[in-house]
Amino acid sequence: MSPIRRYAVCGLSNRGLASFVLPILGLTDRTADRTADGGFDYGSDDDLSAYADVVAIVDADADRVAEFNQSLERLGRAPIPYFDVAQYDDMLAELTPDAVIVTSPDHTHESYILGALARDVDVITEKPMVTTAAAAAAVLAAERTSAGTVRVTHNLRYAAAHREVKRLIQAGTIGRITRVVMDYHVDLRHGASYFLRWNRRRELSGGLQVHKSSHHFDLLNWWIGEAPEEIFGYGSLNYYGPDGPHRPAGELPVAEQRAKDPYYLAQQGSGTFPDDDARTGLFGLHYSNQYPRPLYIYDDEIDIEDTYCAVVRYPGGAALTYSIDFSSTWEGFRLSIAGTHGSIDLLHGRTVDGTALPESDRITVAELFGPTRVIEVHAEVGGHGGADPLMRRDLFTTPTAESTALGLMATSTEAAYAVTMGDALIQSFTTHHPINLPALLAQPSS
Known part of the structure; x- marks a missing residue:
């Protein structure tokens, strides 16, 4: 066969x-x-x-x-x-x-x-x-x-630095996790790109809380090793949309907006704002049906947030604080994981032009009553810092022992919680109340 x-x-x-x-x-x-x-x-x-x-x-x-x-x-x-x-x-x-x-x-x-x-x-x-x-x-x-x-x-689980963080946690290096902080930044080029595509409409993407942050929520849940219980947060549209503070004055055609728009001028030639609004990529293919008219970052139909913060509770006692904005001067995140026996800190980031930040991908491990050491991690070959080839191996061939030990492949239940956290965060914005996640993900009887 x-x-x-x-x-x-x-x-x-x-x-x-x-x-x-x-x-x-x-x-x-x-x-x-x-x-x-x-x-x-x-x-x-x-x-x-x-x-x-x-x-x-x-x-x-x-x-x-x-x-x-x-x-x-x-x-x-x-x-x-x-x-x-x-x-x-x-x-x-x-x-x-x-x-x-x-x-x-x-x-x-x-x-x-x-x-x-x-x-x-x-x-x-x-x-x-x-x-x-x-x-x-x-x-x-x-x-x-x-x-x-x-x-x-x-x-994201497959990135070299992220796998190393998981190994440290599994080894009990910092004991039981008590507190996690992730401060995520999406630079002004990458951030603006979401508002030039279908992602900018909540009915199509679930909002960036789902489309983007579900990746981060899955990674954080995987590190913590538990499904979350409750989430609370705030969010707003600060940079893009019809009330964006950098929007050129007046009702202008897209071409005239670009000529006066600092986002466009700062990234002219980067591909973020294609001059002909024809989305091209591999093999020079166009999205002729998906984008039938010019879209711009200040359009009225934008109905998602570009800045938000969340606090999450886990059943084992850990608490997470998470924040993100989509118009930053740099791309990446600062991570701090505190446990009963020490802490793990990681900075991963680059400037808008792609230059790695000086301290990027150095994991600092501090034992509560012991030494502090720094682990240098280098990206591997392949898409997303080597993550994609490893993931494809799991999907299409035989997972390695490391993959099995670390639980690298996300289950449907884990993916469902990542989505539910984003959906619940939007509900929390509206109600100003914490949202119980297992209740929101209540599964219909079979």
Whole structure:
């Protein structure tokens, strides 16, 4: 029997291409351009063609898929069968893939996941798993009654520094965790990019509390080793949207806004603000249907926050404080984890131009009644500082002993809590009350 598993890819996004489609096709010599969605090199650096095959692409944009298939044909490759979103269930019935890979916009994840589970098909989905706690509960309920499984690509766990922090905690170096602080910064280039895309509408992304912070919440929950109990916080829109303080005066066309906008002028030529508003990426593909008109960071339809803070309680006694803003002078985070026997501190960051901060990726371990030492950690080869190749290994081949020991692959329940924390944080903004997370994630009876 062939070891190759057959995958249908739902969403021909840049992430879907670079992290899944290209490695599966064995096109490991192609790399993504530095783009506005984070500035990371998503280039594929491992060949998965011996383990997997792409048997279908499901996407709302037929033109984009056609462009991609034309590019494959120029490389001497066969085109991949295309199905419109409305044909998804027909595709599952006709092709019977072993699994689907979901890399479409966040609000579409739920229907793809539930459709696959209804047919006992496995799912690999990009984070966030879904956009609301209710959708997360629905996925967990469906998974319990399906032969299919759900795996979520929370790749932050795989970064070298993050794995080292987990090892230190597991070894009991700082005892029982009592307090965690993460202060996260998204630089003005990366931050502005979210407000030029579908992410800026809560109905499509769940807000940045879900789309972005679920990655951080999963990482923090993984370090702490528990599902959280309660969350409380505040948030606001301080930089972008119609009332942004840097918005040029007057009702101006997008081109005239740019000419006077400090965000645009500071990042002109970076790719954050494409001059023709045509989103391009791997293979020069366009998102012709997704962005039918010019979008700008001060548009009226923006309805999400760009700054927020949270306090989280865990059943074992740990407390987390988390803050983030999306218009910072640098990108990265400061982390402090205190325990009954010591502390772990880590700075990870770079300037807007990509220069690493001087103390970045040095883990300081201070024992309460012992020495203090510094552990130097170096990024590994591959996307997201080497995290993506390691994650793909777990997904498509055999996990290593380290992966099993550290619990690197996120479970559906862990991914559900990461989403629920973001959803609950928005509810806390509105009600000015703490939100009980297990109650919000109450799973329907099977």
